[in-house]
Amino acid sequence: MAYSEKVIEHYENPKNVGTLDKEDPNVGTGLVGAPACGDVMRLQLKIRDDGVIEDAKFKTFGCGSAIASSSLVSEWVKGKSTEEAVKITNKEIARELALPPVKIHCSVLAEDAIKAAIKDFQEKRAKRLAAGSGEAAAAPDAKTSR
Amino acid sequence: MKLPIYMDNHATTPVDPRVVEAMEPYLKDDFGNAASRNHRFGWVAEAAVEKARKQVAALIGASDKEIVFTSGATESNNLAIKGVLEFYKDKGDHIITVATEHKAVLDTCKRLERQSKEKIDELKRLRLMELTGKDVSVDELGTLEIKHELDKDPVLARWLAAVHDGARVTVLRPKKDGLVDLAELEKAITPKTVLVSIMLGNNEIGVVQPVEQIGALCRQKGVLFHCDAVQGAGKVPFDVESAKVDLVSLSAHKLYGPKGVGALYVRRKPRVRVAPQIDGGGHERGMRSGTLNVAGIVGFGKACELAQAELSTEAARTGALRDRLLAGLQKNLDFLVVNGSMEHRLPGNLNVSFSFVEGEALMMAIKDVAVSSGSACTSASLEPSYVLRALGVEEELAHSSIRFGLGRFNTQEEVDYVVDLVTRAVRKLRDMSPLYEMAKEGIDLKSVQWSAH
Numbered sequence: 001m002a003y004s005e006k007v008i009e010h011y012e013n014p015k016n017v018g019t020l021d022k023e024d025p026n027v028g029t030g031l032v033g034a035p036a037c038g039d040v041m042r043l044q045l046k047i048r049d050d051g052v053i054e055d056a057k058f059k060t061f062g063c064g065s066a067i068a069s070s071s072l073v074s075e076w077v078k079g080k081s082t083e084e085a086v087k088i089t090n091k092e093i094a095r096e097l098a099l100p101p102v103k104i105h106c107s108v109l110a111e112d113a114i115k116a117a118i119k120d121f122q123e124k125r126a127k128r129l130a131a132g133s134g135e136a137a138a139a140p141d142a143k144t145s146r
Numbered sequence: 147m148k149l150p151i152y153m154d155n156h157a158t159t160p161v162d163p164r165v166v167e168a169m170e171p172y173l174k175d176d177f178g179n180a181a182s183r184n185h186r187f188g189w190v191a192e193a194a195v196e197k198a199r200k201q202v203a204a205l206i207g208a209s210d211k212e213i214v215f216t217s218g219a220t221e222s223n224n225l226a227i228k229g230v231l232e233f234y235k236d237k238g239d240h241i242i243t244v245a246t247e248h249k250a251v252l253d254t255c256k257r258l259e260r261q262s263k264e265k266i267d268e269l270k271r272l273r274l275m276e277l278t279g280k281d282v283s284v285d286e287l288g289t290l291e292i293k294h295e296l297d298k299d300p301v302l303a304r305w306l307a308a309v310h311d312g313a314r315v316t317v318l319r320p321k322k323d324g325l326v327d328l329a330e331l332e333k334a335i336t337p338k339t340v341l342v343s344i345m346l347g348n349n350e351i352g353v354v355q356p357v358e359q360i361g362a363l364c365r366q367k368g369v370l371f372h373c374d375a376v377q378g379a380g381k382v383p384f385d386v387e388s389a390k391v392d393l394v395s396l397s398a399h400k401l402y403g404p405k406g407v408g409a410l411y412v413r414r415k416p417r418v419r420v421a422p423q424i425d426g427g428g429h430e431r432g433m434r435s436g437t438l439n440v441a442g443i444v445g446f447g448k449a450c451e452l453a454q455a456e457l458s459t460e461a462a463r464t465g466a467l468r469d470r471l472l473a474g475l476q477k478n479l480d481f482l483v484v485n486g487s488m489e490h491r492l493p494g495n496l497n498v499s500f501s502f503v504e505g506e507a508l509m510m511a512i513k514d515v516a517v518s519s520g521s522a523c524t525s526a527s528l529e530p531s532y533v534l535r536a537l538g539v540e541e542e543l544a545h546s547s548i549r550f551g552l553g554r555f556n557t558q559e560e561v562d563y564v565v566d567l568v569t570r571a572v573r574k575l576r577d578m579s580p581l582y583e584m585a586k587e588g589i590d591l592k593s594v595q596w597s598a599h
Contacts, residue, residue: 019583034597038541059578061502061504062504062507063504066504067578
């Protein structure tokens with residue numbers, strides 16, 4: 001299968017590979033896909049209290065296009081507000097990387113990863129607020145332990 | 147050492163220079179048609195074909211009269227299966243094969259199965275037309291069949307017993323190591339079974355089937371045994387007498403010969419018959435019409451001669467290279483899973499899953515090495531390897547599998563280079579893999595609720 005130059009560039013020099021502390025209240029983690037399907041993406045976003053994404057890290061199990069899609073969105077979301085980031089669509093990702101039709105699902109996964117990470121952050125924050133502000137979050141949230 | 151390195155010798159092999167040399171005259175001055183009986187050009191071509199026929203026969207311990215040249219093993223498999231089922235129609239209509247066979251066998255069986263179902267439906271419709279006095283369409287068949295209780299209809303039962311087409315097919319599941327379960331095979335044989343089709347060496351996992359035991363069982367049960375020996379012939383000892391095999395498919399380009407030529411061995415004692423599937427000038431004793439590919443056949447013959455002469459030294463050499471490759475990878479990397487039996491295996495084959503790394507991504511990282519993957523991403527169907535799935539290999543491991551096919555022209559230097567390259571690539575991709583991180587943290591990946599998509 002022939003890859004576009006952009007896919008190869010992201011695959012060979014992926015941006016923002018790594019792990020953020022998932023217990024950090026400002027970090028949202030999105031884990032999408034399934035090993036049995038051949039691709040799993042984990043995107044982590046560090047989001048300031050004003051809603052701006054200040055850092056992004058990813059790890060991906062998948063083909064070159066899946067890795068490139070993750071790398072690309074990890075670059076794109078940085079500096080964006082969460083409202084802007086959730087508007088990123090798979091079409092934009094696929095267009096940017098010139099993905100062939102059989103690889104469109106990689107871009108869908110990347111879009112889902114952004115949404116899942118932001119949702120995780122928002123749920124964490126909602127819980128924190130419900131638990132009462134001022135109080136330091138004592139127990140780490142079990143639900144986000146993955 | 148020259149890059150890229152070719153380690154995909156199950157897909158095809160380079161043509162041996164000695165084979166090219168043998169073929170050359172037949173592409174130039176000796177261009178005659180082997181069927182031209184009336185002049186020198188034809189005689190020269192015919193003599194060359196007959197010499198090649200002996201060389202091919204000798205590789206598998208057959209007589210030259212038992213070799214039918216074809217365009218390749220796909221055609222040979224089609225001719226063997228369709229030809230036997232058609233010829234022995236009156237004896238029975240049941241085939242037994244295995245889920246890990248090549249598609250040229252499985253899809254041929256599937257077509258025959260479809261043909262059989264269509265014939266049965268046709269007879270049912272005719273019977274219903276008789277019973278209802280009206281035309282019956284295919285769509286109406288289901289409801290009318292129940293209404294008129296066709297399953298209890300004695301007339302239809304008689305028709306079905308007398309007229310049939312295609313075949314009923316039993317596809318056996320191999321054991322976890324890829325080997326056929328002989329007890330299962332024996333149980334599957336019925337009085338209506340005419341053919342068992344089981345390969346010698348598997349093209350993905352290299353597993354070598356116990357053909358001598360299969361052949362003995364088939365002979366004892368009076369069932370014909372077809373063996374697709376494309377991957378095994380010339381790589382491991384194989385003899386039509388000790389395997390008691392009745393039909394054997396061979397291909398030139400898997401043993402350092404040219405593409406576009408193959409053969410079907412058809413036993414003469416006791417005589418096995420196949421109905422021709424290609425009609426025309428009656429070449430190859432009527433079993434396969436079409437002008438012979440003289441240069442290709444000459445190359446095939448030479449390739450068989452070389453394979454036979456060098457089999458034991460080459461098997462030892464490629465086997466040692468394969469073991470070195472595996473040992474090197476195992477020393478450097480954890481979470482490796484070898485797919486298929488290591489004991490009963492083609493010497494040049496290694497099929498291994500690099501857990502937590504996707505196969506296509508790995509191939510991209512080692513693009514200077516030509517290998518194959520069972521990953522879905524490399525197939526048009528987006529399904530991971532059906533061979534690995536048939537062994538019960540989990541989907542995630544099938545996605546992570548790489549097939550190395552070592553051959554005559556691979557060197558130790560290449561193997562060492564590949565070990566190093568694959569090691570670095572796997573480490574890099576695992577550093578990028580959330581699954582590897584989770585596994586290292588001790589998370590059971592099976593306990594995670596994945597979002598299927």
